[in-house]
Amino acid sequence: MLEQRINELFGDDDPSGFGTGWWSGILASFFGVLALGAVVCLHFPQVLTSPELRSYYPMPVMRLLIQGVIVAALVFGVASALLRRKKILGLTGMLLALLATLLGGSSVPINESLHAGPAIGLDWFLLDMLLMTLIFSPIEVLWPAYPRQSVFRSEWLLDIGYFLSTHLPIQITSFLILLPATQLSAYFGIPAVLAAVGSLPWLVQVLLAIAVADLCEYAIHRLFHTVPWLWRFHAIHHSSQALDWIAGSRSHIVDDVVVRAFMLVPMMFIFPHDIIVAYLFFVTIHATWCHCNFGPTVRWLEPWLIQPRYHHWHHTSEKAALDKNYAIHFPWIDKLFGTHYLPADGSWPHTYGLYKEKLPAGFWAQTFYPFQRRKAKAAVATGTQA
Numbered sequence: 001m002l003e004q005r006i007n008e009l010f011g012d013d014d015p016s017g018f019g020t021g022w023w024s025g026i027l028a029s030f031f032g033v034l035a036l037g038a039v040v041c042l043h044f045p046q047v048l049t050s051p052e053l054r055s056y057y058p059m060p061v062m063r064l065l066i067q068g069v070i071v072a073a074l075v076f077g078v079a080s081a082l083l084r085r086k087k088i089l090g091l092t093g094m095l096l097a098l099l100a101t102l103l104g105g106s107s108v109p110i111n112e113s114l115h116a117g118p119a120i121g122l123d124w125f126l127l128d129m130l131l132m133t134l135i136f137s138p139i140e141v142l143w144p145a146y147p148r149q150s151v152f153r154s155e156w157l158l159d160i161g162y163f164l165s166t167h168l169p170i171q172i173t174s175f176l177i178l179l180p181a182t183q184l185s186a187y188f189g190i191p192a193v194l195a196a197v198g199s200l201p202w203l204v205q206v207l208l209a210i211a212v213a214d215l216c217e218y219a220i221h222r223l224f225h226t227v228p229w230l231w232r233f234h235a236i237h238h239s240s241q242a243l244d245w246i247a248g249s250r251s252h253i254v255d256d257v258v259v260r261a262f263m264l265v266p267m268m269f270i271f272p273h274d275i276i277v278a279y280l281f282f283v284t285i286h287a288t289w290c291h292c293n294f295g296p297t298v299r300w301l302e303p304w305l306i307q308p309r310y311h312h313w314h315h316t317s318e319k320a321a322l323d324k325n326y327a328i329h330f331p332w333i334d335k336l337f338g339t340h341y342l343p344a345d346g347s348w349p350h351t352y353g354l355y356k357e358k359l360p361a362g363f364w365a366q367t368f369y370p371f372q373r374r375k376a377k378a379a380v381a382t383g384t385q386a
């Protein structure tokens, strides 16, 4: 298995705290991959960058960013190679940075005039990966809920695969996810409601939008747990045996599209476009944060805003908490419908993943899994879990 090979090749049993060369090695390799990917994008912008995003790039800033990740890969690579007994992480980072530089680095000129058309969103994958890592990885490293959980935890590569799967075909995924909402709103938008809501203070509109979205999300999420054929799609999101920010991206495309449509369509009737965009930013950050391996919890805020401990209980395989905590923003929605579960002692789950159910391994097997006929043996397994 590829993941096992990578873990053996790059991992070791030495301590992984600060000053051991572990994190500098991880960062060197990570920045090396980003640097090489970005330089390849500069060479083939027509096929590897999404036309929808190109116009938003200030190219001088992008080139500076590419230069920054090349330098970072080299600096962290040297630090790791000096500090750690096993040099491969540091050397990989330096090698990738060197390769990116030899291919022209940040100064590769873009000679062709770019036009719209089919393209792979490698630029979007690299940028979002960098952004999410910068936001969430430091808090996971500094204040983990499970300090012994490694970056090379089980199935980390699978989750990067899921992250890739929604970012590379950005033209298809954004079309599938936004189309139902935009199309229907053209027919069903209610001008009087839009005007009335639009006259409220901005913050009130956003809070109202979060509440409406979460109520819709609650309904469809609960259906995904209770209707057996829908559960087969959602089971994939629940198959993670350990949670961190990237585990949140493990989700079947049908699950993603249906949930987004269920939230966005009703919102389009009620809220102006800029509020919906603000909500989309909020949900991306908040939902990702809820999956983080992040220990601190603001206890007085727990009844009002979902924090990682709450959503972690949604992912447990412990029987008492199965099919609980469906809300993604506001815990009081679960209280309202009797599906709230949060131990008062501040504890975290001991086990994660599916309850008495096993999914096939690998991205493609999991993608086709919900469409396959249920075998006699699988039918015996419990249909749902949280």
Ligand SMILES: [Zn+2]
Pocket: 237, 248, 291, 311, 315
């Ligand atoms: Zn989740």
Ligand SMILES: [Zn+2]
Pocket: 221, 225, 234, 238, 314, 386
């Ligand atoms: Zn769920």
